[in-house]
Amino acid sequence: MTVEKLRAALRGVPDPDWLATALDRIAADPTAIARYFPAARRRCGRHDLPDLPGWSADEAARALMLASLRTDHVGQVETLYRTGDAAEKRAVLKALPLLPIGAAGVPLLLDAIRTNDTRLVAAALGPYARHLDPSAWRQAVLKCVFVGVPLAAVADLDDRADAELGTMLAALADERRAAGRAMPADATELLDRLTAAGQLQPREV
Amino acid sequence: MRIFDPHIHMTSRTTDDYERMAAAGVRAVVEPAFWLGQPRTNVGSFTDYFDSLVGWEPFRAGQFGIRHHATIALNPKEANDPRCRSVLDELPRYLEKDGVVAVGEIGYDSMTPEEDDVFAAQLALAVAHDLPAMVHTPHRDKARGVQRSLAVVAESGIDPGRVVLDHLNEMTVELVRDTGCWLGFSIYPDTKMSPPRMVELLKAYGTERVLVNSAADWGRSDPLLTRATGEAMLLAGFTDDDVDRVLWRNPVEFYGQSGRLDLTDDDLAEQTFAGNSILRGGS
Numbered sequence: 221m222t223v224e225k226l227r228a229a230l231r232g233v234p235d236p237d238w239l240a241t242a243l244d245r246i247a248a249d250p251t252a253i254a255r256y257f258p259a260a261r262r263r264c265g266r267h268d269l270p271d272l273p274g275w276s277a278d279e280a281a282r283a284l285m286l287a288s289l290r291t292d293h294v295g296q297v298e299t300l301y302r303t304g305d306a307a308e309k310r311a312v313l314k315a316l317p318l319l320p321i322g323a324a325g326v327p328l329l330l331d332a333i334r335t336n337d338t339r340l341v342a343a344a345l346g347p348y349a350r351h352l353d354p355s356a357w358r359q360a361v362l363k364c365v366f367v368g369v370p371l372a373a374v375a376d377l378d379d380r381a382d383a384e385l386g387t388m389l390a391a392l393a394d395e396r397r398a399a400g401r402a403m404p405a406d407a408t409e410l411l412d413r414l415t416a417a418g419q420l421q422p423r424e425v
Numbered sequence: 426m427r428i429f430d431p432h433i434h435m436t437s438r439t440t441d442d443y444e445r446m447a448a449a450g451v452r453a454v455v456e457p458a459f460w461l462g463q464p465r466t467n468v469g470s471f472t473d474y475f476d477s478l479v480g481w482e483p484f485r486a487g488q489f490g491i492r493h494h495a496t497i498a499l500n501p502k503e504a505n506d507p508r509c510r511s512v513l514d515e516l517p518r519y520l521e522k523d524g525v526v527a528v529g530e531i532g533y534d535s536m537t538p539e540e541d542d543v544f545a546a547q548l549a550l551a552v553a554h555d556l557p558a559m560v561h562t563p564h565r566d567k568a569r570g571v572q573r574s575l576a577v578v579a580e581s582g583i584d585p586g587r588v589v590l591d592h593l594n595e596m597t598v599e600l601v602r603d604t605g606c607w608l609g610f611s612i613y614p615d616t617k618m619s620p621p622r623m624v625e626l627l628k629a630y631g632t633e634r635v636l637v638n639s640a641a642d643w644g645r646s647d648p649l650l651t652r653a654t655g656e657a658m659l660l661a662g663f664t665d666d667d668v669d670r671v672l673w674r675n676p677v678e679f680y681g682q683s684g685r686l687d688l689t690d691d692d693l694a695e696q697t698f699a700g701n702s703i704l705r706g707g708s
C-alpha cells in the first residue's frame with residue numbers, strides 16, 4: 221500500500237474538502253489529528269473502497285492522516301491507538317507500514333494480538349508484522365486459526381511459515397480431531413504445504 | 426417484533442442473553458455507562474470500562490447480529506467520590522467516538538452538591554459535543570429528584586427534546602410529560618415498572634416521546650422484558666404499529682439526534698433515512 225493509492229481511492233468520498241482540510245492542518249500541527257481522527261468515519265464513510273480491496277473509506281482516510289504527520293509519528297500512533305475505539309485501532313494498525321517509525325509500533329501489534337477481537341487480530345498481521353519476532357508471529361498465526369481469522373489476512377504467510385509453526389498446527393489438528401471438530405480448510409492446506417515441503421514429518425493419522 | 430433496547434448494561438450479561446435477545450427480536454441496544462456494583466477508586470478503572478463500551482462490547486454484540494451503541498458519563502453515584510472526579514477530564518475524547526450516541530447516565534443519586542456540579546458540567550458537555558443527554562432519576566426521593574433534574578436541564582440550555590429522563594413511574598410521569606423531554610421507563614422483574622403497569626401508562630399518556638427499556642444489569646433484571654411489554658401492549662389492544670413505534674422508532678428517533686446511530690450493514694438497512702447510512706433524526 222502507498223499513500224498515493226490511498227489518496228486516489230478516496231477521491232470519491234462524500235466530503236473531500238473536509239478530508240483535504242484535515243490533512244493540511246495535520247501536516248501543519250500534529251496535535252490537530254486528535255480532533256479529526258475520531259470523526260473520519262462519519263465524514264468519509266465506512267464503505268469498502270472498490271479500488272482498494274481490504275480497505276474501507278474510514279481506514280484509508282485515517283491512514284492518510286497518519287501519513288500526513290510531519291513529526292511525532294510514534295507519539296501520535298501510540299496515543300491514537302491507546303485512545304481509539306475498535307475502528308480507530310484497526311486503522312492505526314493498518315497504517316503502520318506507511319509510517320517512518322521502524323519497529324516502534326510492535327507493542328501495538330502485540331496488544332492487538334492479545335485481544336479476542338478478530339478485526340484487530342487480522343489487522344495486526346498485515347505487512348508490518350514482519351517486525352514481530354518468530355515466536356510472537358507463530359503464536360499470532362495459530363491464534364488466527366483458533367479464533368477463525370482467515371489466513372489470507374496474514375502477510376508473508378508462506379515465506380515465514382516454518383517447521384515450528386507446522387508442529388504447532390499439527391498439534392492443534394490432533395486436538396480438533398480428538399474433539400470431533402474440524403480444522404479450518406486454510407489451516408489444513410498450510411499444514412499440508414509445510415508437510416509436502418519437508419518442513420515436518422508426515423503425521424500418523 | 427423488532428426491538429431497540431435504549432438502556433441495557435450488556436457488560437454484565439452473558440452470551441446466552443445475547444442469543445435470547447436476538448431470538449426475541451432485539452436488533453439494537455444502547456449501553457449507558459453506569460456504576461458496576463463495586464465502587465471504582467481511580468480514573469483508569471473508568472477509562473478501561475469506557476474503552477470496552479466502544480471496543481469489545483460492540484464486537485460481542487455484533488456476533489449475535491445486534492448493533493451496540495453507548496452513552497458515556499461519570500455516573501451520579503461515583504460523582505461523589507473525589508478520586509473519580511477527574512473522569513470528567515477524560516470524557517471529551519469519548520464523546521467524539523462514532524459509537525457514542527449521548528452523554529449518560531447523568532443526574533442524581535443522593536442529590537448532593539457534588540452531584541449538582543457533575544450533572545451541570547456534563548449537560549454542558551452534551552451541548553458542546555452536540556449530543557443528547559440520558560438522565561438517570563434517583564430511586565430514593567424520586568419525585569423531588571425528577572423536579573430538581575428538570576430544573577438543572579432547563580438551566581443548562583439544552584433542547585429538552587434531546588433529553589430523556591429515565592426510570593420514571595406513575596408518580597413521576599406527569600412531572601415530565603409537558604416539559605418536552607423524553608420519558609424513559611425501565612421494566613423490571615420486581616422493582617421499577619412492570620409490563621402491565623407500563624401498558625396502563627401508555628393507555629393514559631400515549632406513545633409519543635416514550636422509551637421503554639429493560640435496564641438489565643448485574644442485579645435481578647431481565648433483558649426480555651422489552652419483548653414482554655410489546656406483547657402486553659398487543660394483548661391490550663395496541664396495534665403492531667404502536668408497538669413498533671415504542672420499541673423501535675422512538676429510540677431510533679431519540680438517539681438518531683446524535684447523527685451517529687448506525688444501523689446499516691444488515692437487515693436494518695431499510696430503516697435508514699433517505700438512504701443515508703447514518704441515521705440523523707429529524708433531518
